[in-house]
């Protein structure tokens with residue numbers, strides 16, 4: 001049975017996991033850095049890199065102990081090699097290289113986005129290629145056609161902010177702290193989604209790309225106008241209206257992309273924002289309309305984790321991809337689809 005150790009350190013979660021070829025997560029450990037970054041309202045790269053360096057080795061020891069295996073039992077060590085905050089990625093990759101060298105185990109350099117893209121197949125053994133993937137996280141907002149391991153066609157990206165970023169900025173405007181997504185979702189439950197008139201950027205536009213900067217600015221204006229005559233809505237109303245506007249954009253853009261990429265077997269949503277229940281159920285409905293299966297990984301596999309990195313390693317081993325050299329460099333940028341056309345404004349953010 002294939003066994004892979006996964007390591008993730010590209011943003012603000014330090015994580016290690018042991019996953020088997022038959023989809024069992026033997027052990028996993030995640031150390032979140034929320035508390036370290038919260039005072040700054042966002043991830044501070046230097047703090048993140050230091051925290052990864054302090055925590056990663058003990059986490060690897062912990063999962064090996066819990067699963068009662070050694071590095072020598074592993075078929076490979078899979079580590080995120082990008083894209084992400086370069087200091088953190090380097091810590092994870094250099095740790096993986098050292099472990100690989102010491103135990104004479106192959107190293108697999110994994111694209112973090114590939115981890116997200118394949119994570120639904122770790123949770124769902126019936127999910128077959130090709131599928132439509134909406135990848136929505138703090139740094140990325142893309143629609144991809146996933147035709148196989150290593151075969152990704154990007155149909156859409158954001159021309160400014162990622163969706164998770166828009167959630168985080170909305171949370172900041174409403175004073176909800178960091179990370180914002182879950183807090184906005186909680187507050188939105190008590191609000192009226194029709195209370196605040198917000199724009200739906202890019203809705204109806206020809207290409208299925210995203211834009212969220214205008215929506216974020218509109219949230220800021222709504223907050224500033226709150227309480228003045230004719231603007232008697234609550235923070236919960238703003239949160240709910242924002243979430244609804246975001247969902248409308250996503251549905252419109254995904255509908256557009258689906259038209260361009262059929263046939264696919266399923267609509268899949270992955271990345272941190274996939275934890276949002278309103279967005280999940282909106283997409284589920286959209287999939288139904290198109291006669292497609294719908295899959296979203298369980299919440300723990302949506303946000304950054306090492307099981308998805310280990311799983312991407314397993315998928316790569318199965319497909320016969322060879323091990324990576326120990327002098328491989330970490331990559332701050334690493335598109336899943338290198339052939340995708342450059343989009344005005346895209347790539348400005350992480």
Ligand code: KG4
Nearest residue numbers: 137138139164181182272273275276303304
């Ligand atoms: O995939 P992820 O853990 O890290 C990145 O690779 O970016 O995604 C984190 C993002 C954050 O922006 C966070 O606010 C957002 O996912 N997020 C959510 C929810 N949970 C996490 N956004 C909306 N609703 C949620 N429940």
Ligand code: ZN
Nearest residue numbers: 116137272304
């Ligand atoms: Zn991620």
